[in-house]
Amino acid sequence: MDIARGLVAIGAGIAVLTGTMTGIGQGYAAGKAVEAVGRNPEAESKIRSMLILGAAIAETAAIYGLLISFLLLFVFQ
């Protein structure tokens, strides 16, 4: 039983690792947004809303991982 609990915790940790790739993607998007504002400063508000939208969509994968880890932690106890 103890080993099973530990394995569930390890699984939850692995599931939440999806956040690493999401971090890379969001950082890339933010860098591109900075470039776009530098090239075209008058479009800043539009770029900002697009950046927020894109970052939130990219975050979905990390949220799925987080949900799975929560499910593992709170359902299999």
Next chain:
Amino acid sequence: MNQILEWLFATPLQVEIISIWIVTGLIIGLVFMVHRAVKNADVMAKPTGLVLIGVLIVQTFSNITKDNMGANHYKNYAPYVGALALYLFISNISGLFGLAQPTANYSVTLTLALITFFLIQRAVYRTNGFVKFFTRFFDPHPAFFVMNFFGTIAPLVSMSLRLFGNITGGTIIMMLFYSFSGYIASFVPVIGQFDFIGPLIAPFLHAYFDLFVGFIQMFVFISLTTVFVGNELPSEPETN
């Protein structure tokens, strides 16, 4: 109270139902207040107070809808988008006022995503007609059926799970933080029974997880709704 409610609904009561009622009642009260203020307002005068708030809200959501859907169709969808935005935002920040967020219940987010899903299907049906509505699954080749099918139901799953996951994640992280700060505070001898570390740090976390995430997720949900529905609408002006 709980027994009455459980008898009324013949099901174990989920605590979010009460906060759904509170949020809905709040929005209805707000709408009636703005309605009365607008009725009594002088048309030629500058809008002030509640009238100004109402005008700003309507203008903002009309413009957001217009940007994503085009000038031909936005008037049919702007009221729904505005109501959705109000409901989602008040639901998401209701955790600050001690309510259980309605959007932390998967039934609520799935319902809202289902409405968007049916709006998308309705737009496809009205644009392409009855035959194309079904044959689009086999569009380039019948072998693409599985891909097209999952592409059709993907917005339903992703939109509902995104909202639910963000709000639930914030709630659980706050819960973990409060239990952790209570554990730390319990080492202090005299006042350790009172969790005095939590109230010092929690406001910043609440500002992020409730206000910021709540607003961003509301914005993302209405943006995706308008974009998905707007993509399926015909671009030329409607003839009827």
